[in-house]
Amino acid sequence: MxxxxxxxxxxxxxxxxxxxxxxxxxTPLEVLASADLDPSTHASIEALCGLVAELKxxxxxxxxxRSALSVIMDDSAARSFIVTPPGGAQGLAELRATVAxxxxxxxxxxxxxxxxxxxxxxxxxFIACALPRRLYREFxxxxxxxxWRLVCVRPALVQVWNRVCRxxxxxGWLIVGFGKTLTLVHTLGAQLASLRxxxxxxxxxxxxxVELIEQERLRSPMPxxxxxxxxxxxxxxxxxxxxxxxxxxxxxxxxxxxxLAMTFVHLSEPCQLACQLALAGSPR
Amino acid sequence: xKPLSINFVEDPLWRRPxxxxxxxxxxxxxxxxxxxxxxxxWQWQVLDRELAxxxxxxxxxxxxxxxxxxxxxxxxxxxxxxxxxxxxxxxQLNTPWPTVLDGxxxxxxxxxALLQIEPDHRRRLVKGVxxxxxHQQMLGYIAQLAATAPFAGAMLTRHEVNEKDPNRPLRFIFxxxxxxxxxxxxxxxxxxxxxx
Numbered sequence: 001m002x003x004x005x006x007x008x009x010x011x012x013x014x015x016x017x018x019x020x021x022x023x024x025x026x027t028p029l030e031v032l033a034s035a036d037l038d039p040s041t042h043a044s045i046e047a048l049c050g051l052v053a054e055l056k057x058x059x060x061x062x063x064x065x066r067s068a069l070s071v072i073m074d075d076s077a078a079r080s081f082i083v084t085p086p087g088g089a090q091g092l093a094e095l096r097a098t099v100a101x102x103x104x105x106x107x108x109x110x111x112x113x114x115x116x117x118x119x120x121x122x123x124x125x126f127i128a129c130a131l132p133r134r135l136y137r138e139f140x141x142x143x144x145x146x147x148w149r150l151v152c153v154r155p156a157l158v159q160v161w162n163r164v165c166r167x168x169x170x171x172g173w174l175i176v177g178f179g180k181t182l183t184l185v186h187t188l189g190a191q192l193a194s195l196r197x198x199x200x201x202x203x204x205x206x207x208x209x210v211e212l213i214e215q216e217r218l219r220s221p222m223p224x225x226x227x228x229x230x231x232x233x234x235x236x237x238x239x240x241x242x243x244x245x246x247x248x249x250x251x252x253x254x255x256x257x258x259x260l261a262m263t264f265v266h267l268s269e270p271c272q273l274a275c276q277l278a279l280a281g282s283p284r
Numbered sequence: 285x286k287p288l289s290i291n292f293v294e295d296p297l298w299r300r301p302x303x304x305x306x307x308x309x310x311x312x313x314x315x316x317x318x319x320x321x322x323x324x325x326w327q328w329q330v331l332d333r334e335l336a337x338x339x340x341x342x343x344x345x346x347x348x349x350x351x352x353x354x355x356x357x358x359x360x361x362x363x364x365x366x367x368x369x370x371x372x373x374x375x376q377l378n379t380p381w382p383t384v385l386d387g388x389x390x391x392x393x394x395x396x397a398l399l400q401i402e403p404d405h406r407r408r409l410v411k412g413v414x415x416x417x418x419h420q421q422m423l424g425y426i427a428q429l430a431a432t433a434p435f436a437g438a439m440l441t442r443h444e445v446n447e448k449d450p451n452r453p454l455r456f457i458f459x460x461x462x463x464x465x466x467x468x469x470x471x472x473x474x475x476x477x478x479x480x
């Protein structure tokens with residue numbers, strides 16, 4: 001029997017950093033390992049794979065084997081998109097082929113090197129996500145090397161969506177912000193309309209966010225009655241999330257994730273972002 | 285909005301959701317068929333085992349019965365001469381001696397000496413040897429014997445003078461035929477003649 005039961009492992013990954021946290025019911029949150037890229041190094045999948053590979057040698061004296069490992073990816077490290085199923089789709093294989101075709105059409109890449117997962121639906125648009133297979137194998141190798149159980153690998157969007165799904169407006173936008181990554185999910189009549197991930201050059205101000213929302217509204221023009229029903233829901237851990245009740249003429253609401261504890265202030269900024277992502281994967 | 289079911293880690297097969305009702309029905313039918321096949325196979329095994337045990341028990345019982353049962357007696361096979369001899373012996377034993385002797389007693393006289401009587405069951409008669417003083421007495425005896433029960437007739441077969449006897453009696457041999465009612469079998473005698 002394990003001497004340290006009940007400790008879950010949370011791995012947060014961005015393009016520039018990776019942080020492994022241990023979270024238990026009776027023990028404080030602990031940083032087991034952290035790694036970030038040298039500022040001079042170009043962020044890439046290969047660099048992120050290298051960061052994850054460093055976690056294989058994590059000292060896990062206080063972690064029981066077979067501990068559950070959950071990985072939360074920054075939305076800029078994974079790819080998320082909306083897929084509309086073909087009419088009369090029959091079977092999961094047909095939906096998989098549709099997602100692969102949609103991925104190839106959107107990104108111009110072969111889906112062979114990407115791992116595809118989706119909230120499969122045969123009669124309504126659904127969200128699909130793609131993750132480089134090589135990065136996924138790094139997660140598997142790290143878990144296997146330490147005797148952990150890889151139970152979950154998700155983009156931050158999916159994790160935040162599941163946290164706030166009851167509050168997501170049926171007509172409007174869910175906007176998820178982590179660091180400088182912002183993901184907008186447009187809903188229309190309780191169905192998915194569009195999804196877009198924006199990599200911001202720097203932390204945006206309110207005016208920039210308003211401009212962004214205006215642009216989004218222009219991308220999907222609505223009749224007046226429907227426009228009045230639209231609203232915004234902001235969530236994530238970014239410190240620039242607005243707290244105003246209205247924005248760009250729309251009702252706005254913000255459900256931020258819990259802020260980082262002071263114990264993480266010694267970490268670098270990319271590692272703090274990875275910590276925020278990791279904590280997004282923990283239960284409320 | 286509903287939660288998203290997106291995870292790059294694929295669930296084990298037994299935790300994946302069943303996509304359609306038809307698949308559920310097919311899985312149910314498959315499980316039911318597998319269970320039925322297993323039950324039939326198990327029942328068949330049980331019956332096969334019971335049949336083997338019963339067959340073995342029957343064979344064992346047959347062996348025990350055969351061991352306890354004495355061997356049947358060998359059939360009595362007699363040859364024709366044996367049967368004839370036995371029948372002859374039975375006929376001789378069944379000779380109605382009291383009736384025959386009563387008949388001879390009734391015709392007995394001081395002038396006739398009955399020396400020997402011998403039944404011939406084949407011919408249904410009694411042979412006799414007697415001596416008389418003369419021919420008249422001899423013929424009278426034969427005639428009297430033929431009229432006396434149980435005889436249906438009497439016949440002289442041979443006669444001669446006994447020269448060895450100083451009185452020179454007339455020795456004669458006769459045959460007295462038995463009537464049908466007495467024959468050679470006594471009325472209360474059990475029929476025990478063996479037939480071939």
